[in-house]
Amino acid sequence: MAPRNLEADEREETRAGESSRRDLVVDVICVVAAFALPLGFWIALALGHDVAQKPLQRIDLVLATLAAPLVWWRRRWPMTMSIVVSVIASVSTLAAVPQAITLITVAIRCRPRLVVAATAVFVVTGSIFSVVQPNPTLPLWAAVLAVVLIAGILVAWGSFIKARRALVDSLRDRARRAEDEQSLRIEQARQLERTRIAREMHDVLAHRISLLSLHAGALEFRPDAPPDEIAKAAGVIRTSAHQALQELRDVIGVLRAPNGGEADRDRPQPTLGDVPALVTEARRAGATIDLDVRVDDPAAVPAVIGRTTYRIVQEGLTNARKHARGAAVRVTVSGDQGDGLTVEVRNWLPLRAETSQIPGAGTGIIGLGERVGLAGGHLEHGPSTAGDFRLKAWLPWTT
Known part of the structure; x- marks a missing residue:
């Protein structure tokens, strides 16, 4: 495969830059979403509202505040961040948002067995939360079932995003390969055409030069020939040389393939x-x-x-x-x-x-x-x- 041209490299760099900017925007949005709930509670506390009366609620708020910034490193260590945030979410209601974000990231970026492991941790910690802070209106089995359903929805969403990205990358790769192959075919077609032209021009130039050699040889071996014959031979030499130079100008820059076209030299050229x-x-x-x-x-x-x-x-x-x-x-x-x-x-x-x-x-x-x-x-x-x-x-x- 021929080396890719500068335009393709520039397009690839542009796509990489756009992807980096998009990832940065998504990261910022995820961190803001993770901080939204605990930040609201902190603002309420600062305004004098007692929204965290019990010690467990204050612990919940502090843990959620610690879990929120971990979302920023979820791309580098998706499995680790998911487990850590899920453990925090086992006793923190407000950490549910970063827990969901990290599980989706695992579904997008990790292998299936790691996704299953992260989902299991999510379900176990969610079940522990249902025991630590039970919902009086919801039985325990129903709360665990809800955790399982939520985990399934989050993993399905992440898997869909992963499949879509893989499809887009595959289509881009196929388009890039098709573009490179087309460029290669065009270059090969040009080179083959230049080779064919070089073969044809070889026949013409060989004919002109052979005429020059013939008449120059006649002048060399018959220096005492009549002046009109010498003038005629000189005129033929001049005309042949002029035509040979004209043909040569037409083929400057054409490269002739080595060891090719020996059988085509005897073929008459069309006019x-x-x-x-x-x-x-x-x-x-x-x-x-x-x-x-x-x-x-x-x-x-x-x-x-x-x-x-x-x-x-x-x-x-x-x-x-x-x-x-x-x-x-x-x-x-x-x-x-x-x-x-x-x-x-x-x-x-x-x-x-x-x-x-x-x-x-x-x-x-x-x-x-x-x-x-x-x-x-x-x-x-x-x-x-x-x-x-x-x-x-x-x-x-x-x-």
Whole structure:
């Protein structure tokens, strides 16, 4: 797997920062909730209200006040804080809120066996409280049953939060992996396209350089040749060198894969003149294609531009067969020297067009854009305002 890009790392850091801030807010709210009851009693006592007349009630208030701040450390030591607060709650009514908060935290952050242990402590201490401070209107068995039900509700709530967080984390992880894999596929598609271009350019440059070597060798071995033959050979050398340099400029920056493509070197490279044959072949397969080539001299089109034009038409016809099988296609090639060459492939989308079952990876257009960019042009693709799909490229055609 390729290393993740900076954008993904920044998004991850942003999510981590947001999570930390959210946890801090939740911690503050929990501590405030835990302090709410004992703080109210302390305020009432300060105002002169005797709300804690019995010694046991004063002990209850003091223990609840000591239990409230323990909520702050419940994330670091969830099991310990839950047991300590539950023990305090066995003799303190006002400690019920921090006891519930710590049990929910255990259900969220701990393994099932620890959750069962914390729940058992909760039930036992709650039962002890029912014995220490019995409710005169409620039998002991009913009070214990109520404690069990409350513990079950709290654990269920914490388990739900835990499952939801796990689901969200799983979806985020899957989305991140899909994004990384898509970036990797795009990069691989670009590299493969650069490799294919490098192979094609090797054929062209090898041809140009072999011509240079041939004519330079003739001049070397026949220095006494007639002046017109020497001038002719020098002109061929100059033209071939100029064309070779032009081809080389088009392929600067393209990396060629090692030990690859030896079998493709003998394959003839397509040109603009091969486009009609490509369309004819597609028509034989059943496609309805309207071809319009408005170029005065197709042979004058540079090899790189002609080859790129061929690939654009090829990709457009392939996409039409994949995504709009049976739909009519119109191919237009127009331009001249100085203005550049415009290539456009449109496929109409009838209401009941037969679609192909051929899967597409979505990297053909990416590779084509890389090829057009290296040729010095630009590529456009997508639905047009007329309701059809358009693949359009402009390629430079200098004099």
